[in-house]
């Protein structure tokens with residue numbers, strides 16, 4: 001396993017991060033344990049979760065993914081070997097302060113996450129998305145307090161626009177607060193513009209680590225969805241359908257051509273395309289099974305040439321039309 005430092009911190013994380021949104025949604029606890037075991041055995045040390053995972057699944061009150069990770073950490077006694085990332089922002093309890101990035105919500109939500117995870121500190125505490133209804137200074141001061149209290153070690157953010165991230169970095173610097181050292185953007189070969197337009201140069205210039213989510217576009221880039229066939233059953237199908245268009249299929253065709261040429265799978269090309277970009281610290285993969293995880297881990301051995309990268313970039317170019 002390759003390890004990289006997260007942004008300008010000294011924190012070493014594996015080049016693939018294991019996302020855990022699926023625990024208690026599309027993977028049961030026994031499978032979750034097996035996937036985390038296999039990831040850990042392969043040298044993976046970076047786990048991403050969120051307090052809300054997965055409230056949208058029927059019967060899931062949220063917090064389930066964190067609770068499963070907490071039980072796994074205790075069962076395997078490997079807390080020190082793991083870099084634990086979670087998030088705050090989504091609705092976790094009733095009432096006007098049951099969601100958001102106010103001091104009131106963050107302080108309670110952090111305690112709840114620590115309890116479910118069964119740890120004394122969260123390694124990377126990320127805001128899940130923006131909250132325009134709370135002054136940024138309030139959010140950043142609350143997060144900084146958590147760092148000073150030793151309950152959180154590093155801060156990160158997700159789903160921020162470039163100007164909001166830059167503003168946050170400016171406030172942290174001006175006030176001498178801990179800053180967002182990582183960004184978790186939505187990024188894949190079929191979803192490029194949101195990150196590449198402004199966030200990418202910003203992260204490069206400011207030394208913010210980048211841990212993209214949905215690098216396989218929810219499974220679309222594995223090639224299991226075909227333009228001319230009924231889609232296979234998947235809880236992800238609703239979200240994946242957005243790529244069922246001319247650019248999506250053309251991108252997939254280029255990924256499949258590159259995969260056939262090398263004798264690897266489309267999934268491995270899609271991940272290798274991200275791993276080849278110096279701005280990216282670690283893509284966050286969402287394996288449901290050990291077999292899915294193993295296929296993703298093998299992408300670490302695929303080093304694309306500049307000609308292959310150029311072909312993929314051209315086929316997936318998004319000019320905004």
Ligand SMILES: NC(=O)c1ccc[n+]([C@@H]2O[C@H](COP(=O)([O-])OP(=O)(O)OC[C@H]3O[C@@H](n4cnc5c(N)ncnc54)[C@H](OP(=O)(O)O)[C@@H]3O)[C@@H](O)[C@H]2O)c1
Nearest residue numbers: 019020021158213214215216217218219234284285286292
């Ligand atoms: N910050 C945010 O707002 C945000 C949003 C979304 C996700 N995330 C994070 O990012 C992580 C990954 O996101 P994601 O699940 O969208 O990532 P993804 O890698 O784009 O999609 C994962 C899905 O691809 C399919 N897949 C994976 N390996 C496969 C294989 N070998 N063969 C066939 N299908 C395969 C599975 O779907 P099937 O169910 O069809 O098997 C799996 O659930 C999450 O767990 C979470 O930690 C963050």
